[in-house]
Amino acid sequence: MARDFPKNQSSAPGWMELCLVSTASPHVIVVGNHKGGSGKSTVAMHVIVALLKSGRQVASFDLDVRQRSLTRYIDNRREWARQNGQALELPEHRSLSAPALFGAQADLTGDRIGFCAALGAVQHDFDFVVIDTPGGADPLSLLAHGMADTLVTPINDSFVDLDVIAAVSAVGDAPCEPSWYAENVATAMASRGRVCGRSTDWIVMRNRQLRSGSHHHQPVAEVLEMLAPKLGFRIAAGLSERVVYREFFPFGLTALDPLEGRLLGVSPSLSHVMARIEVRQLVEALVLPIGRDDPPGSVGPEIGAMLDPQPPAAEPAPRPPSMAAAGRP
Ligand SMILES: Nc1ncnc2c1ncn2[C@@H]1O[C@H](COP(=O)(O)OP(=O)(O)OP(=O)(O)O)[C@@H](O)[C@H]1O
Ligand SMILES: [Mg+2]
Numbered sequence: 001m002a003r004d005f006p007k008n009q010s011s012a013p014g015w016m017e018l019c020l021v022s023t024a025s026p027h028v029i030v031v032g033n034h035k036g037g038s039g040k041s042t043v044a045m046h047v048i049v050a051l052l053k054s055g056r057q058v059a060s061f062d063l064d065v066r067q068r069s070l071t072r073y074i075d076n077r078r079e080w081a082r083q084n085g086q087a088l089e090l091p092e093h094r095s096l097s098a099p100a101l102f103g104a105q106a107d108l109t110g111d112r113i114g115f116c117a118a119l120g121a122v123q124h125d126f127d128f129v130v131i132d133t134p135g136g137a138d139p140l141s142l143l144a145h146g147m148a149d150t151l152v153t154p155i156n157d158s159f160v161d162l163d164v165i166a167a168v169s170a171v172g173d174a175p176c177e178p179s180w181y182a183e184n185v186a187t188a189m190a191s192r193g194r195v196c197g198r199s200t201d202w203i204v205m206r207n208r209q210l211r212s213g214s215h216h217h218q219p220v221a222e223v224l225e226m227l228a229p230k231l232g233f234r235i236a237a238g239l240s241e242r243v244v245y246r247e248f249f250p251f252g253l254t255a256l257d258p259l260e261g262r263l264l265g266v267s268p269s270l271s272h273v274m275a276r277i278e279v280r281q282l283v284e285a286l287v288l289p290i291g292r293d294d295p296p297g298s299v300g301p302e303i304g305a306m307l308d309p310q311p312p313a314a315e316p317a318p319r320p321p322s323m324a325a326a327g328r329p
Helices: 015-021 040-053 069-084 108-122 139-146 180-196 219-231 243-247 270-285 301-306 321-325
Strands: 027-031 058-062 092-095 128-132 150-156 201-207 234-236
Touching: 027 040, 040 058, 040 069, 040 128, 040 150, 040 201, 040 270, 058 069, 058 108, 069 092, 092 108, 108 139, 139 180, 150 180, 201 219, 201 270, 219 234, 234 270, 243 270
Parallel strands: 027 128, 027 150, 058 092, 058 128, 150 201, 201 234
Antiparallel strands: none
16 A cells, blocks of 8 residues: 555545546656656656657656756756757756746645646647656655656666665565555556556666676666566666766756767767667667657767777766856856
8 A cells, every 4th residue: 555645535646637648649758766866857858858859749847846957957958059059959848846837836736736737738739748756755746657658767776776666675585565666656557547547658777777797697687577577567778877977967968969079078988879879778668659760869870970899988077067157068
């Protein structure tokens, strides 16, 4: 039984609003995990940019009212593109704290009404809605989980993160009992099924994996494989620990963007190329209703050229953001 949902459906966090997304379009992707710092905003941004680069219309929502990382990431992207005269794809973005969505009502009911109104406003004009959620069992985040056609859960490649999905202990039986987050996902999915009869494709991916060779023992991956059929998720190849995922935030750039040394102060490295490939593989693993021959984030000619055998460059960080503030990162 979920610990954080009210037991009485009439007082549940707005399950009837799930009717809002009972139609086939847009496809709603929620990036969620109650564990903080698992890579939700990073993954959300890369999925958004991958979809935009494939020509899809994307609306994005940031439900993290405190940190607003996705909103800041998108703001940085817009500003960096403006300052450098670059044409970068941008989603139609809504933040929970934006007046249009949040209004004067700071209570949950107001949030819920604002969120659902904003979602309703984009539902006919966009192919995809991507929702980034905060850590913790925020009621609005739980509601968003119930709206997901696709739920992506990044976990850091660690048993501490895995424990939020299923109880992990070396003592006693093998881990198989769902934990806090998995219980809430199950409740959200069940509510969604009741209200609109639609299912959720739940995908768990490991983030910040250390690159230690393909034959290296990967205990978290092995436990995930065991848990997947029991808890009802699929596993997607995740992302490695890479500078490109954490240092490009101030510029609003992603591994999928053209990485011009002229603008960034670093030359694209083999790590950039590998990051782009693993993001593409992640998006492909989501099996989204793209309906096109060109998969999102597909390897473009410039990357094909970079894949020619060459000694891997070191992985330098781009110039610091203080230089971006001066108009030239
Ligand atoms: N694959 C990666 N390689 C290196 N750094 C990463 C990677 N993924 C995320 N990070 C970094 O890890 C930190 C947490 O990532 P992020 O903010 O995306 O997580 P989050 O789940 O959204 O966190 P929160 O729960 O606080 O919203 C950030 O500093 C981010 O730049
Ligand atoms: Mg976040």
